Amino acid sequence: MARTEQQSNERSKARSNRASNPSPSIPLPEGEGSVEPTFTSVNVGNARAERFSGRWFWRFASPAAFYPLAGTIEKLCWFVAIALTIIGLYIGFFRAPTDATQGEVYRVIYIHVPAAWMAMVIYLAMAFWSALGLAFGTRLSFMMSHALAPTGAMMAAISLWTGALWGRPTWGTYWVWDARLTSTLILFFLYIGYIALAAAFDDKKKGDRASALIALVGAVNVPIIYFSVQWWNTLHQGASVRPGGSSMASTMLTAMMVMTFAFWAYCVAVAMHRVRTQIIERERDAKWLAGVKQ
Amino acid sequence: MSLAVAMKAVFAREITLFARRKSDWANPLMFFLIVCSLFPFAVGSESEKLKLIGIGAVFVGALLAAMLALPRLFDEDAKDGSLEHLLTSPEPLAALILARVAAISLAIALPLALATPVFSLFYALPTDVALMLALSVLLAVPTLILVGAIASALLVSARGGAILTAVLVLPLTIPTLIFGAGAALKVLFGESPAAEIALQTAYFLFALALCPVAAAAALRISTD
Numbered sequence: 001m002a003r004t005e006q007q008s009n010e011r012s013k014a015r016s017n018r019a020s021n022p023s024p025s026i027p028l029p030e031g032e033g034s035v036e037p038t039f040t041s042v043n044v045g046n047a048r049a050e051r052f053s054g055r056w057f058w059r060f061a062s063p064a065a066f067y068p069l070a071g072t073i074e075k076l077c078w079f080v081a082i083a084l085t086i087i088g089l090y091i092g093f094f095r096a097p098t099d100a101t102q103g104e105v106y107r108v109i110y111i112h113v114p115a116a117w118m119a120m121v122i123y124l125a126m127a128f129w130s131a132l133g134l135a136f137g138t139r140l141s142f143m144m145s146h147a148l149a150p151t152g153a154m155m156a157a158i159s160l161w162t163g164a165l166w167g168r169p170t171w172g173t174y175w176v177w178d179a180r181l182t183s184t185l186i187l188f189f190l191y192i193g194y195i196a197l198a199a200a201f202d203d204k205k206k207g208d209r210a211s212a213l214i215a216l217v218g219a220v221n222v223p224i225i226y227f228s229v230q231w232w233n234t235l236h237q238g239a240s241v242r243p244g245g246s247s248m249a250s251t252m253l254t255a256m257m258v259m260t261f262a263f264w265a266y267c268v269a270v271a272m273h274r275v276r277t278q279i280i281e282r283e284r285d286a287k288w289l290a291g292v293k294q
Numbered sequence: 295m296s297l298a299v300a301m302k303a304v305f306a307r308e309i310t311l312f313a314r315r316k317s318d319w320a321n322p323l324m325f326f327l328i329v330c331s332l333f334p335f336a337v338g339s340e341s342e343k344l345k346l347i348g349i350g351a352v353f354v355g356a357l358l359a360a361m362l363a364l365p366r367l368f369d370e371d372a373k374d375g376s377l378e379h380l381l382t383s384p385e386p387l388a389a390l391i392l393a394r395v396a397a398i399s400l401a402i403a404l405p406l407a408l409a410t411p412v413f414s415l416f417y418a419l420p421t422d423v424a425l426m427l428a429l430s431v432l433l434a435v436p437t438l439i440l441v442g443a444i445a446s447a448l449l450v451s452a453r454g455g456a457i458l459t460a461v462l463v464l465p466l467t468i469p470t471l472i473f474g475a476g477a478a479l480k481v482l483f484g485e486s487p488a489a490e491i492a493l494q495t496a497y498f499l500f501a502l503a504l505c506p507v508a509a510a511a512a513l514r515i516s517t518d
Contacts, residue, residue, distance in 0.1 A: 228469035
């Protein structure tokens, strides 16, 4: 049963048995000819592996199999992101009407709201990949999680920054301890903690699992923090100003939705790029990589 | 039965260590005192102003002081090798961590809570507010140590552990900060703090249920 990933002796046998890739049918990049695997993993054909080997998605748990797919997804998402950004910003800036109460400044929502949404979604995705990685020991899951984290932190930072720029003319101050602002700030802290922890270990495998655990701890705490901040907010100050409580004009909503999909595509594209970089970095000694054209 | 014996042994060992090396619990107390005395210099000495910031200043000071005790959880034991004994024990690791967290909570939280009403005098806080604040500290510090057990277990073998522990732990203590200080604020305004106490206790119990298990998993990862 051929395994195309780098199989070095330092990896324990037990680990490689539950490792990423139970499927034997990975397309080997036909490179220098000798792609003899250095290690033939035994007992992979246990009951679970056989049950899953027919499912195509397990194939892509292997970095070798995922690398080309990630490249395709990345290209596609870049195209979608650029196209949708142009369309969304055009609708938002030139077609959508001026807001009756806020004037032109409201147009920052076309950046602000998608960024805030992505900051939350990416944290969930990160926790999802972390859980998957801890449960199955798949290296690629940890790499996905690492690839998402900087983008998530950036999205949180963008939504805080654009929120401050919007708040100054609208609320008269850059920062308000509003429940949403505060929870986004704490989300940003959680991203920082995750990134810092992942970087703190010389042993990559240890860093993978440690940061995955902290991502899960954070994910459990996010709802608690969110509701306690809401509680605190209503305790200390009256109801804060809420942006656009009334229903939005349909062109505004269209622009915002288009921009949301653009952000989504951008995040996927960047994450795919980063995951490819990580695969190259971590698997630089693997034979399959030599066959892949850069 | 043997689990109870093992937990008792871990607990007794920690308490003995605290009794023999008093700086372990006295230093956080000194730190707490100094932090509490710094705020008036920055804010000014009018008692009305101090009364408003006092609850927050004392409470945050107590949490920061408790942060200083976190390296006490696993770092030293990792250096002298006794952590391996804990790891190779046949008893569940989470239970042993719980015993250790209980001992450290007792040795750190109790002095801090007892000092809280005294240090509240700096801020001209009424007695009932100061006592409520002491109760909040008594609940909040064990919560922080429970959450901190996960972070310090992960960072036993990592670079720059101390600062990173603070980065990981402090955001997760925000709920207990909100409810703990909120209870004292309610008392200051003459209202019932029952809801805040209940919520803070709930967060503590939540941490009590999950953190030892997570910390055990963390310790297995970092000492792999």
